[in-house]
Amino acid sequence: MKVTVNGTVLDLASGTSAIDAVFAAGFDVPYFCSQEYMSPIGACRMCLAKVGAPRKDRDGSWIVDDETGEPKIFHFPTMMATCTTAIMEGMVIDTLSQDVKDAQNGMVEFTLINHPLDCPVCDKGGACELQDRAYEYGTGRSRFAFDKRHQEKHHPLSDLITLDRERCIHCKRCVRYFEEVPGDEVLDFIDRGGHTYIGTLEDGLPSNFTGNITDICPVGALLDATSRFRGRNWEYDHTFTTSLDDASGSAIVVDARTGRIERVKSGLNPEVNKSWIDDGIRFGHEYVDHADRVRRPLLRKGERFETVSWDEAAAFIAERLRGLSGKDVGIAVRADATLEEGVAARALAEHLGTGQVDHAPRHGRTLVPVHGATLVDVATADAIIVLGDVSEELPALDLRIKDALKGVTPPPLLPHGVPIADLRLKERMPRASERLTVVAAYRVDLMRHAGHTVTVPVGGEATWLEAMTAVAHGERVDEAALAMSRADAEALIASWRDADKAVMILGGFVLASAAATAAADALGKAVGARQVRVPPMANGLGLEVTGVLPSHARYDYRHMLAGGARALLLSGLDPAQDPALAERLRGCELLVVHDMFMTATAEIAHVVLPAASGFEKDGTTLSLEGRYLPVRAAPVDGGEARDLTGVVKSLGEAFGQRLEGRSVRSARRVLRKQLGFEPSELDRLGLLQPLPKVRASVTVTTDEEATGEALRVPTMVRPEYLAYNPHLRAALGDPALRLHPDDAAERDLRTGDGVTVSVDGVPRRLRVVVSDAAPRGVPLVPATPDAPVGRAVVDLDALEVDRRALEVA
Amino acid sequence: MSVLDIAKGMGVTLSHLFKKPVTVRYPDEKVQIKARFRGRHHLLRHPDTGLEKCIGCSLCAAACPAYAIYVEAAENDPENPTSAGERYASIYEINMLRCIFCGFCEEACPTGAVVLGHEFELADFRYQDFVYGKEDMLVGVKGSKWQRREAAAKGQEVRVAFEAPGRPELEGVDY
Numbered sequence: 002m003k004v005t006v007n008g009t010v011l012d013l014a015s016g017t018s019a020i021d022a023v024f025a026a027g028f029d030v031p032y033f034c035s036q037e038y039m040s041p042i043g044a045c046r047m048c049l050a051k052v053g054a055p056r057k058d059r060d061g062s063w064i065v066d067d068e069t070g071e072p073k074i075f076h077f078p079t080m081m082a083t084c085t086t087a088i089m090e091g092m093v094i095d096t097l098s099q100d101v102k103d104a105q106n107g108m109v110e111f112t113l114i115n116h117p118l119d120c121p122v123c124d125k126g127g128a129c130e131l132q133d134r135a136y137e138y139g140t141g142r143s144r145f146a147f148d149k150r151h152q153e154k155h156h157p158l159s160d161l162i163t164l165d166r167e168r169c170i171h172c173k174r175c176v177r178y179f180e181e182v183p184g185d186e187v188l189d190f191i192d193r194g195g196h197t198y199i200g201t202l203e204d205g206l207p208s209n210f211t212g213n214i215t216d217i218c219p220v221g222a223l224l225d226a227t228s229r230f231r232g233r234n235w236e237y238d239h240t241f242t243t244s245l246d247d248a249s250g251s252a253i254v255v256d257a258r259t260g261r262i263e264r265v266k267s268g269l270n271p272e273v274n275k276s277w278i279d280d281g282i283r284f285g286h287e288y289v290d291h292a293d294r295v296r297r298p299l300l301r302k303g304e305r306f307e308t309v310s311w312d313e314a315a316a317f318i319a320e321r322l323r324g325l326s327g328k329d330v331g332i333a334v335r336a337d338a339t340l341e342e343g344v345a346a347r348a349l350a351e352h353l354g355t356g357q358v359d360h361a362p363r364h365g366r367t368l369v370p371v372h373g374a375t376l377v378d379v380a381t382a383d384a385i386i387v388l389g390d391v392s393e394e395l396p397a398l399d400l401r402i403k404d405a406l407k408g409v410t411p412p413p414l415l416p417h418g419v420p421i422a423d424l425r426l427k428e429r430m431p432r433a434s435e436r437l438t439v440v441a442a443y444r445v446d447l448m449r450h451a452g453h454t455v456t457v458p459v460g461g462e463a464t465w466l467e468a469m470t471a472v473a474h475g476e477r478v479d480e481a482a483l484a485m486s487r488a489d490a491e492a493l494i495a496s497w498r499d500a501d502k503a504v505m506i507l508g509g510f511v512l513a514s515a516a517a518t519a520a521a522d523a524l525g526k527a528v529g530a531r532q533v534r535v536p537p538m539a540n541g542l543g544l545e546v547t548g549v550l551p552s553h554a555r556y557d558y559r560h561m562l563a564g565g566a567r568a569l570l571l572s573g574l575d576p577a578q579d580p581a582l583a584e585r586l587r588g589c590e591l592l593v594v595h596d597m598f599m600t601a602t603a604e605i606a607h608v609v610l611p612a613a614s615g616f617e618k619d620g621t622t623l624s625l626e627g628r629y630l631p632v633r634a635a636p637v638d639g640g641e642a643r644d645l646t647g648v649v650k651s652l653g654e655a656f657g658q659r660l661e662g663r664s665v666r667s668a669r670r671v672l673r674k675q676l677g678f679e680p681s682e683l684d685r686l687g688l689l690q691p692l693p694k695v696r697a698s699v700t701v702t703t704d705e706e707a708t709g710e711a712l713r714v715p716t717m718v719r720p721e722y723l724a725y726n727p728h729l730r731a732a733l734g735d736p737a738l739r740l741h742p743d744d745a746a747e748r749d750l751r752t753g754d755g756v757t758v759s760v761d762g763v764p765r766r767l768r769v770v771v772s773d774a775a776p777r778g779v780p781l782v783p784a785t786p787d788a789p790v791g792r793a794v795v796d797l798d799a800l801e802v803d804r805r806a807l808e809v810a
Numbered sequence: 811m812s813v814l815d816i817a818k819g820m821g822v823t824l825s826h827l828f829k830k831p832v833t834v835r836y837p838d839e840k841v842q843i844k845a846r847f848r849g850r851h852h853l854l855r856h857p858d859t860g861l862e863k864c865i866g867c868s869l870c871a872a873a874c875p876a877y878a879i880y881v882e883a884a885e886n887d888p889e890n891p892t893s894a895g896e897r898y899a900s901i902y903e904i905n906m907l908r909c910i911f912c913g914f915c916e917e918a919c920p921t922g923a924v925v926l927g928h929e930f931e932l933a934d935f936r937y938q939d940f941v942y943g944k945e946d947m948l949v950g951v952k953g954s955k956w957q958r959r960e961a962a963a964k965g966q967e968v969r970v971a972f973e974a975p976g977r978p979e980l981e982g983v984d985y
Contacts, residue, residue: 121920122895154896230885231882231883236868236871236872
């Protein structure tokens, strides 16, 4: 469609909004209420422009202006809000005339009538849309001589978000966001007219994605409580990086000041997280600046640790290793290490001559599906089968699934980026919930949005998948195994088969079991569904693909701990929470722990090396869809903390060797050869590459199927760091032991009771949450990197109620 | 240049011989300072409530061409506030070695909290002693860090060797 914006003629697709036409032509209009990926509603009336279009006569020909001979332009009688106006053939948009300027400046004056103008104390000051627009489009004066509206200035919407009701300009972005994006309607306008305010009837904001409203608020009404008054916007160093919190590869912006991370904001990656991140990523950064962090290498001297230099620590390790044969050494890295750190681990293993190198947590199965799906595939799928709790395991995936239910394909990018007003999006759109099937052993959050929900018994995924595959092949099955009638199952299978794009999402519960994974593959093949496999940690797929794996399945991490290694280098892992393993590890001739905190394993180690957090290292990560993404170091003061390449550099110097992977640059030389592209040249959007076939013999370990009637369930926040994240901890409480009301009543337990419970022999201090999400007899405990998602043995009868906690209460 | 010009010039010189000298026997005698002289900063308080005027907005630091100011803000305890409103400066530091006494901070301040006073006797020995914190600049503190140290050591009052007429912006500052 031909559109003329201030004399510039453009050819745009039908359905484009007028505001996008203006921006595409390189002009600007102010706006507060429109927001990328959300419905335009024309609430703020800021994007006014003079709009006109030619009209057709009854005979279908254009009405022609007699003077010029051109089609006559009929202007709308008033200024139009361009965000809610769709373009028409021959439309003429004027944003520069005096009339438009007067209208915009009148709107600025109106908007500022009740705005307190306390910019000097506002955390948004300097990055505020209202401030910028008032400066660009306002006259700088007000005729309003009366008292401004006075409302609550410090209203904690939750422990993580503070609302200043005076500053609110009623753009409705936050209200629409909750309904449209995560589908959790927890905020709304209350009262009318000038008294309107934002409020919630809930206790806090029960959603996993609340923090995004602080990004989209055009004024300083909604603010991140973790960064409240921590600095002004121009004082922060912005680092555009990728979150290593989960495997989504979500783009984030880390704002640091004077060596501290003050806040994490969402970055924009249209094909991955769009501009949304979950609260675990946004608010779970305070551990990085925690006072308890190990900041210098520690060397054991008798019962105590002594602070030493890196050189001394490396010399000690090299000396101890000299007395050991190479194959006695085990090296294990946590699966959120970067690819560069993986190269370093491999290089060290190669130098020592050991095949015992692994990453953990790792499922016994490969994370590379036969027919993989990307996040865009998920967002455009018309049949989605979710096995597990993706809302907690990989929240970005949860939002992409909800996109698919809306049935609106991702918008094509315009010259100015993501469309500001996508007219296909509406408030309260119908969701095609019948497209979504959620299968889990307990009630997961995504079930609220699913048309079909299946609750399987603990560990029953394999049986259910096999039964569905049998139905797909027309074989006889027991209806009990299907958890639905045969006719329903057949209808469901038919809907998957008929779908243009069916996607199956395998969570940790499936991948933890060989039988379930095989059954999922079979069902996927039978109905023609592509697969997304959720890695247990951020870079699990990357470390697998680049081969940070034992030389033989027998030499895996579990084997190392069980006695395969006499010397161990553990990066980020804490197996000694298990008293049996701690006893075993005490017998090691050398135990080196590379971690951020004094974990149980660090306490018994010979050497503790300070590790860099995911915000302090440069590197590359591979997200679950096979997208290589850059990880960039924010200016954070981590003391002498180094990543694994730094460890290998020190050790190499102590050995008198220049090992590959001694620096990020050196590791990237190896990666460039292996991957065929230059990792340092990756841009923020990353590089989506087909995944290589994996040596199946290496990734498949012969583990016996797990048992136990309890479940270790994924959580959005990282439980291992919760104690070091004061704001998140205040908001969410300590890691939860979720119990069915009957189970809790039997043992006289109430929500909030502190308990110590043995999970697979590992004592854990948890907080009881009575919840009917947990099935009867199935306690739910949070999974940790050292005890990933899967089945567990929890004896509720041997549970100890924390006396101290009770006394305090 | 004629002889007349030389004579004129000598005449000017001669006339000054009979005037009162402008030289002051500093520091025994006090220097008279003009009202607009810009010296060490003062952090002011609201005279009625005694609350600090500074709200920790960091605009002075943003305006500072020498990057001499560092501010960290915190939230007021509603029961026992430090400043009016929600926010106050928990750390307010000016590095007097970096400061060029341009007065931009004073111009940028939305509450008139930071005002350049008349003190210029800031000489000291160690770098860290040139970094003035809130405790060194809040209204009521007289003299530079060194002067106060000397006075404390000798058990005397802080003595500054200048006199200034003051100006209205320096609310509550008494020289």
